[in-house]
Amino acid sequence: MTSTKNMMHPDQKYITYLQHNDYKGIEQIYRLYAGKVSRMIVANNGTEEDAADVFQEALTDIYKSSAGGTFQLTCPFEAYLIIVCKRKWLTQLRNQKKIQVTNIEEQVYTGAEDERREAERLALMTERERIVMQLLEQLSATCREIIKACLSSTQQEQIAARMGITYGYLRKKKSECMSGLSKLVKRHPMFKN
Amino acid sequence: MEHYFNKIQDYIDGLLSEEERKEFEKQLTIDTALREETLLRQELNNTIQKHLQSEQRLGEMTETLEQLKQAHFYKKNIVSLNKRKWLYTISAAAGMMLILFLSGIFNSTQFDRLPELTTSVTRSNAAAGAQQEAIDAFNRQEYNTSAAIWEKQRTEEKDSNATTIYYLGLSYIGQKQYNMAIPLLEQIAGGPSVYKEEAAYFAGFAYYKTDHSSQSAYWLKQVGPKSPYHKKARKLLNKMKAA
Numbered sequence: 350m351t352s353t354k355n356m357m358h359p360d361q362k363y364i365t366y367l368q369h370n371d372y373k374g375i376e377q378i379y380r381l382y383a384g385k386v387s388r389m390i391v392a393n394n395g396t397e398e399d400a401a402d403v404f405q406e407a408l409t410d411i412y413k414s415s416a417g418g419t420f421q422l423t424c425p426f427e428a429y430l431i432i433v434c435k436r437k438w439l440t441q442l443r444n445q446k447k448i449q450v451t452n453i454e455e456q457v458y459t460g461a462e463d464e465r466r467e468a469e470r471l472a473l474m475t476e477r478e479r480i481v482m483q484l485l486e487q488l489s490a491t492c493r494e495i496i497k498a499c500l501s502s503t504q505q506e507q508i509a510a511r512m513g514i515t516y517g518y519l520r521k522k523k524s525e526c527m528s529g530l531s532k533l534v535k536r537h538p539m540f541k542n
Numbered sequence: 543m544e545h546y547f548n549k550i551q552d553y554i555d556g557l558l559s560e561e562e563r564k565e566f567e568k569q570l571t572i573d574t575a576l577r578e579e580t581l582l583r584q585e586l587n588n589t590i591q592k593h594l595q596s597e598q599r600l601g602e603m604t605e606t607l608e609q610l611k612q613a614h615f616y617k618k619n620i621v622s623l624n625k626r627k628w629l630y631t632i633s634a635a636a637g638m639m640l641i642l643f644l645s646g647i648f649n650s651t652q653f654d655r656l657p658e659l660t661t662s663v664t665r666s667n668a669a670a671g672a673q674q675e676a677i678d679a680f681n682r683q684e685y686n687t688s689a690a691i692w693e694k695q696r697t698e699e700k701d702s703n704a705t706t707i708y709y710l711g712l713s714y715i716g717q718k719q720y721n722m723a724i725p726l727l728e729q730i731a732g733g734p735s736v737y738k739e740e741a742a743y744f745a746g747f748a749y750y751k752t753d754h755s756s757q758s759a760y761w762l763k764q765v766g767p768k769s770p771y772h773k774k775a776r777k778l779l780n781k782m783k784a785a
Contacts, residue, residue, distance in 0.1 A: 370602045372610075379614040387615070398652060401615035405607045409718070412603055416596035444753075445785040478589045485590065486721060486752075500591045524551035531582055540582075 360426035367412040378408065382427060386434045394442060403441070407433040413482075414475040428460050428468035436472055477539055484533045492526035499523050546573065550580050554587055601686030604717050608683050616652075653747055653778055656680075656712055657740070669695065680709065685716030704735035712744060720748040731761060739764065743771035747778065755782050 366374025386407075387400040395403075407430060414420065422429065460468075485493060498508045499519070509519040534540050546569050552558050553566050570577050659677045676691035692710035699706065711726035727748060730741035746761035759782060765775035 367603070370599060370606055372606055375606055376610055376613075379610045383614045397615055401611050402654075404615075405611050408607055409600075409603065413593050413596040413600075417592040478593065481586060481589045482593050496590060497594060500587060501594050520552065520555075520557070524548065527551055527583055527586065528547075530586060531579065534582065534586065 356423055358422045358424055358426070360424075361422045363426040364411070364415045364420060364422050367408065368415060368418075375408070378426075378430075379404075382430055385427075386431065389431070389435065390438055393438065395438065399438070399441070403434050403437050407437055410437075410475050410479050414471075414478050422471070424464045424467035424471065425460060428464050429471050432465075432468045432472040433475055436476055480537055480539050481530075481534060484537065485530060487533060488526060488529055491522070492529060495519065495522050496526050496530070546576050547579060550576075550583050553580065554584055601689065601717050605684050605686055608685075608716070612683075653750075653774060654715065656716055659709060659712075676709065680713060680716070683716065685713045689713035689717060704730055704733065704737060708735065708737040708741055711741065715744055715748060718751075720751045723748045724752075728761070731764060739766055739769040740771055743769070743775050746775060750778060750782065755785075758782065 363374070363378055365371070366378065383400075383404055386404045387397055390400040390403060391397060410433060411430065415422075485496065488496070494512075495508075498512070499505060502508060505519060506516050509516040512519065514522075546566060549558060549562070549566055553563065558566060570580060659680050672691050672695060676688040676695075679685075679687035679691070689710060692706050692713060695706050696710060707726050708730045711723045711730065714720070714723035714726070724745060727741045727745035730737050731739075731745050735741070742761045742764040746758045746765070749755070749758035749761065759779060762775040762779050765771050769775075
């Protein structure tokens with residue numbers, strides 16, 4: 350069997366549409382896949398409104414996850430999108446303690462097994478990143494400010510001056526704050542193992 | 543050893559001296575826990591950097607997605623809205639703004655549906671022009687633009703008025719920047735403003751979207767029975783209770 354791993358898929362164009370905020374391209378994504386996701390969610394205890402929210406949130410997550418110009422789509426976009434939507438919807442159902450639903454993606458995506466595995470890997474990465482950003486918001490305001498400022502710019506001395514602290518203290522606090530985030534992340538079920 | 547764990551961030555940032563770096567990398571080869579922590583911290587750094595970068599254009603993206611969501615998921619609602627718009631044209635001018643405001647609130651379970659805004663404040667010519675520009679952008683669901691204008695007004699005004707703060711909060715709701723919206727909406731919901739109860743609803747909604755159910759319930763319960771948002775607030779409370 351030929352592995353799809355590390356080979357850029359032609360559907361990378363959909364990632365580019367999202368990154369460039371290409372209206373026509375993104376409209377194509379809605380036209381091709383919104384109906385499938387809607388049917389999947391409506392068939393599993395959801396409404397069309399739930400589907401609209403999940404679809405939009407999934408595209409936002411994919412947009413964020415593929416930022417920075419290094420993301421390579423290694424499976425069909427449909428598989429990736431549908432599995433991201435499925436994971437989001439399962440999380441919502443679980444949080445609402447509704448009926449346990451499993452394997453719902455098989456009803457709408459019937460691609461090859463290696464494509465599905467690759468899509469699962471990318472979707473898991475996207476979900477882990479979303480959780481990291483959620484956990485970041487649980488840190489103190491000072492830690493959030495230091496982490497965001499330091500990771501947005503390479504001018505650390507300027508950041509220290511702007512914040513009215515010494516460069517040495519900024520480095521120390523950044524290290525402590527990142528260590529705090531790491532502890533939160535390791536306690537999250539998604540990162541155990 | 544704890545000593546090496548304290549150096550992880552400086553190692554990732556390339557701030558260790560050549561000698562320190564070699565010593566750290568030697569330790570990485572023999573200390574599994576240090577290696578795992580370093581890998582995780584690198585992953586966290588990369589993720590945060592990437593997501594912060596994506597936020598620069600997130601507002602524009604959200605506007606596009608919101609427009610397409612309406613077009614692809616709420617076609618029936620759009621048809622219905624067009625019919626209502628025809629009716630508005632033959633209504634009296636005074637009643638028109640009220641109906642526009644109320645439409646989208648009744649008969650809807652779209653908890654994130656934002657109201658259509660109207661001009662209600664008197665300002666200097668320049669400020670009034672900016673205010674109208676922001677309102678027009680907001681009503682076109684271009685929340686990135688409206689938020690930028692109101693954020694600028696808020697910064698420039700020493701004593702920001704409630705309308706600016708409330709509308710800015712709503713713009714952040716439109717952008718799905720709930721953590722940005724919450725303090726603004728709470729400020730209005732906790733004060734004497736005419737927007738008090740609407741702001742309480744949207745503060746409750748923002749907390750709901752960020753999984754803070756107790757704060758969400760608190761604000762939703764502040765929406766009184768006379769508010770056009772009362773019904774939605776009750777529905778959202780019931781939805782949370784059922785969860």
